[in-house]
Amino acid sequence: MAAGSVAQADLTIDITRGNERATPIAVVPFASEAGNLPEDVAQIVADDLERSGYFEPLPRSSMFEQPSSSEEVRYGDWKALETRYMVVGKVSQSGGQAEIQYELLDVNGESRQIGETVTANGSDLRSAAHYISDQIFEEITGIRGAFSTRIAYVTSQGLGDNTQYGLYVADADGQRSQQVLTSDEPIMSPAWSPDGQKLAYVSFETERPSIYVQNLGTGQRVKLTDFEGLNSAPAWSPDGRRLAMALSRDGQPEIYVMDIASRNVQRLTNTNSIETEPAWTPDGQSIIFTSDRSGGPQIYRMSASGGSAERLTYTGNYNARGRISPDGESLFLIHRGNNGYQVAKQDLGTGRLVEISDAQQAESPSVAPNGTMVIFATQQGSTGVLGAVTADGRAQFRLPAAQGDVREPSWSPFLN
Numbered sequence: 001m002a003a004g005s006v007a008q009a010d011l012t013i014d015i016t017r018g019n020e021r022a023t024p025i026a027v028v029p030f031a032s033e034a035g036n037l038p039e040d041v042a043q044i045v046a047d048d049l050e051r052s053g054y055f056e057p058l059p060r061s062s063m064f065e066q067p068s069s070s071e072e073v074r075y076g077d078w079k080a081l082e083t084r085y086m087v088v089g090k091v092s093q094s095g096g097q098a099e100i101q102y103e104l105l106d107v108n109g110e111s112r113q114i115g116e117t118v119t120a121n122g123s124d125l126r127s128a129a130h131y132i133s134d135q136i137f138e139e140i141t142g143i144r145g146a147f148s149t150r151i152a153y154v155t156s157q158g159l160g161d162n163t164q165y166g167l168y169v170a171d172a173d174g175q176r177s178q179q180v181l182t183s184d185e186p187i188m189s190p191a192w193s194p195d196g197q198k199l200a201y202v203s204f205e206t207e208r209p210s211i212y213v214q215n216l217g218t219g220q221r222v223k224l225t226d227f228e229g230l231n232s233a234p235a236w237s238p239d240g241r242r243l244a245m246a247l248s249r250d251g252q253p254e255i256y257v258m259d260i261a262s263r264n265v266q267r268l269t270n271t272n273s274i275e276t277e278p279a280w281t282p283d284g285q286s287i288i289f290t291s292d293r294s295g296g297p298q299i300y301r302m303s304a305s306g307g308s309a310e311r312l313t314y315t316g317n318y319n320a321r322g323r324i325s326p327d328g329e330s331l332f333l334i335h336r337g338n339n340g341y342q343v344a345k346q347d348l349g350t351g352r353l354v355e356i357s358d359a360q361q362a363e364s365p366s367v368a369p370n371g372t373m374v375i376f377a378t379q380q381g382s383t384g385v386l387g388a389v390t391a392d393g394r395a396q397f398r399l400p401a402a403q404g405d406v407r408e409p410s411w412s413p414f415l416n
Contacts, residue, residue, distance in 0.1 A: 011174025011399035019394040022056035031068035031090040044129035053395030152190040157404035200234035244278035356393030377407040
């Protein structure tokens with residue numbers, strides 16, 4: 001059954017490995033001229049920046065003063081705290097809306113980097129905070145921030161025949177979750193459309209797997225496939241007009257591409273092996289996929305129009321669930337090595353592969369649209385949780401739910 005209500009499936013942040021090279025930054029509590037606010041904007045900004053792995057926010061207990069504008073800042077005092085950057089601001093009320101003034105300051109240079117007034121509904125301060133985080137992150141790193149993006153994930157609660165499954169979307173920090181679908185049958189492989197308006201996913205609600213596409217704004221959904229056998233692993237083309245998928249309609253699982261408008265499907269692979277987990281390259285010209293044609297799971301690349309396939313992975317005997325970085329230069333995947341199943345990153349130019357996660361049974365990686373982080377499913381004891389790791393492996397955190405298991409994460413594209 002489809003749903004669109006707000007539900008209590010928020011995820012919490014548990015940082016498990018910090019980045020020793022993170023840049024020190026002080027996000028000073030914003031002064032409020034609007035009374036008690038429902039959200040602490042400065043704390044959300046600090047949490048966003050810390051979670052990125054690029055920054056180490058100064059604890060509030062170490063702040064001996066709390067300026068709200070650049071004119072009030074005594075730079076020498078903050079230099080003594082070895083703070084590289086500062087964020088100061090204030091929140092006021094105007095016509096039923098909150099106005100947030102913020103400034104990013106370079107402490108060493110004693111200069112104002114950026115400043116802006118952001119207007120937000122009083123009930124939507126989190127969106128304004130994520131926007132501010134995006135601006136700060138891009139100003140300092142030169143990389144577009146992804147804090148205003150969203151994640152999709154699947155939850156399960158209960159045992160055996162009493163298990164309930166849910167498909168949710170939430171902010172990138174796991175907050176403000178909304179239920180997209182609830183079902184007595186498994187839900188798998190959510191995938192965002194390039195415009196961030198739809199999700200494709202696999203549902204077993206008719207007792208066999210079928211691929212659905214659901215509009216997140218209207219809740220309307222359509223069943224795209226109901227072929228005999230396996231219908232799995234949908235992946236949108238960058239132009240949003242096609243879906244790659246794995247179907248076993250003709251025997252073994254093979255890679256197909258469907259034109260969404262016409263529903264015509266084209267078979268791309270034709271082997272006696274298992275071919276699955278397709279993903280598009282950013283230019284839309286190629287598809288990567290997992291195949292056991294060499295004796296064990298490895299990742300291959302072929303033209304999106306078909307033809308011969310090129311093997312990409314050679315390190316170890318298990319490499320699967322590949323995802324290409326937005327710049328097209330790296331391959332993120334699940335690699336089985338001495339530390340079990342971990343998220344790994346392979347340079348597509350040199351072929352060098354390195355493990356970047358330190359998790360219990362990592363699976364289902366999904367890359368942030370700016371390429372700086374990878375979210376994946378893992379275990380915390382016997383419970384399924386989400387994990388995330390920076391692309392360089394220096395910082396890592398978990399996102400458990402209050403109840404039940406969480407799995408099958410998918411990071412949205414940029415939403416504006």
